[in-house]
Amino acid sequence: MKTFKISILLTALLFSGCAYFDTVSLRGTGDLGVVIERATGSVKIVDTTNLISLKQVTGLGDLSHASVVYSRDERYAYVFGRDGGLTKVDILKGEINKRVIQAGNSIGGAISQDGKLVAVSNYTPGGVKVFNAATLELVEEIPAIYGKDGERSKTVGLVDAPGQRFVFSLYDAGEIWLADFSSGKAKITRFKNIGIQPYDGLITPDGRYYIAGLFGEDGLAVLDLWHPEKGVKRILNNYGRGTKKMPVYKMPHLEGWAMTDDYVFLPSVGRNNVLVVNRRNWKKIKTIAVHGQPVFVMARPDGRQVWVNYAYPKNNTVQVIDTEKLKIVKTLKPGKAVLHMEFTPRGEHVWVSARDAEKVTVYDTATFNAITTLPMAKPSGIFFTNRAHRIGL
């Protein structure tokens, strides 16, 4: 009798266990991502295997210039909002895990090499704040103070670098700062007079070179992170807006700089060109005339193609450059206001957001056919979880 009762109990336990796994099925997150819906302060969690939107998460504030980094377990997306909001979204549960308003106005962020620190780049008050990635508690504040009167600079181009370091640029001060957290507390190295108005920065995929784009003059500022003692050098001195300063209707993004084995593909500033540069000596090889002022110039993960989108008012178009022929091989019209593109980890698909068309289109990168479209509210940035394991993203 007793044994019978116990077996019933066990059976019941077993079944309730099954029911649990039916409702919350186990899954990985390697094929998930988030799409920013900039006007509604929400993100959509998407599935890149089944090409569907899984859930909308709301309450993330002003996302008019938002970016995302991932925890190294690819479960949490840290969303950096314009209004200083830092939100940790649990993409498995589809809900906000933690949220803090950490500044008045911010521009982006980065996650440390060990995944334990999240840094945010702020305009107001100018500087960088570093948080515990698990709890979002403030670990350290780095005010970007420069000049004699203690002015604070807007900070831009914040990336993580090997050695538990963060690198960023000071827009108003024309400086690059290296913040080394390897001892637990920030050790700051300042590089002054690196150029006028650095507006964005990137780190090469190997984590060696930090490159800042300059808005106020031509050329790029490069810091070799293997040899920071050698200081910041200038490359491509004819790269920029040139002597006849062309108006720029949207600042190009450097994050998407395309690097292939031999070449770097760069957006021209204020001109309808993509520049092809030799990766070893930084000499220009070719200027490719394109549809408009490029914003993102991104290589497919295998480096065989480079996809380009454009600034207002020519922003309904995406073009594909063949990296062997160095020619445009395809022009696509995904809809009004194309803002961002993201490749699936191995590049068979690219997801393209068209803000004013209120949709994301998924293209097959081999055939250029649109496979599906997903309706979204004013979609902008698209971020897949494989970014978790890439230096600088």
Next chain:
Amino acid sequence: MAFNFKLILFLLISLFYNSVNAEDESISSMRKSELHNLLLQDCGSCHGMTMKGGLGPALTPDVLKSKSREMITRTISNGRAGTPMPPWNTILTKQEINWIVNTLYKGIKL
């Protein structure tokens, strides 16, 4: 004399009123909604969707109070040298720029 002064004032006011109206009427409601979107989304890339600022300065009614309308109109039209602010007079008409300035001073609705 007093009568004439009142008449002139009346004429001036009605003239001003009409010109404001004329400006508004020259922009279709469809175009207005495009401009509204441009202001929120494209200007918003630098000035913030709520116009509280970003790479570019804040443009809320509170901030604009102390700035001259002419200066703001000129900046939107011609851009501002030494900053990333581009000129919009090659893309937008005078009326459209005026509409944007008016909307900024009133405060943009999301």
